[in-house]
Amino acid sequence: AGYIDGAQGFNGDPNYMRLPAGISTANMTTQITTVAWVYPTNFLPGASFEGIISDRYDGDNNVQFEMYLSESGKIAAGFYDGSWQQISPAAALPLNQWSHVAATYDGHYIRVYNNGVQVAISADFNKGTILGTSGWSIGHRHDATDNWFGLIDEAQVSQPIEDGQA
DSSP, X not given: OOSSSOOEEEEXXXXXXXXXXXXXXXXXXXXXXXXXXXEEOOOOTTOOOEEEEEEOOSSSSOEEEEXXXXXXXXXXXXXXXXXXXXXXXXXXXXXXXXXXXXXXXXXXXXXXXXXXXXXXXXXXXXXXXXXXXXXXXXXXXXXXXXXXXXXXXXXXXXXXXXXXXX
């Protein structure tokens, strides 16, 4: 059972959904949005980066964009272009409860949303997004580590959302 209609369950094992590299994000050179309904069931000590949606890293040395839970279940988002550009709010998501999470990057700022409310904004990075070529994954981070515990539903990667749609 999902928040909308049939969520995918993850138990922290290396089971995840791998989207083919043919799914194009080539038109997202300066702006990108990731959105999902999430239902975390466990925050693991030491596994501080449980992946929600991520550009896969297969050796191209860049990560276009990813949204994940950082230490203690805080939503985080960012990209890698030789160094990490990322942001995470102070508050954690609740366990065993649905939350609608979103992260955007507009070429300047990463913004993180929880249930439609902006909860974090980065410094001005003033960079385009890094174009990954390896496709996307749902349920783990870019390097196939730090897997998700719980449910993920309605995950999307798209152009930026309008204010009030997060």
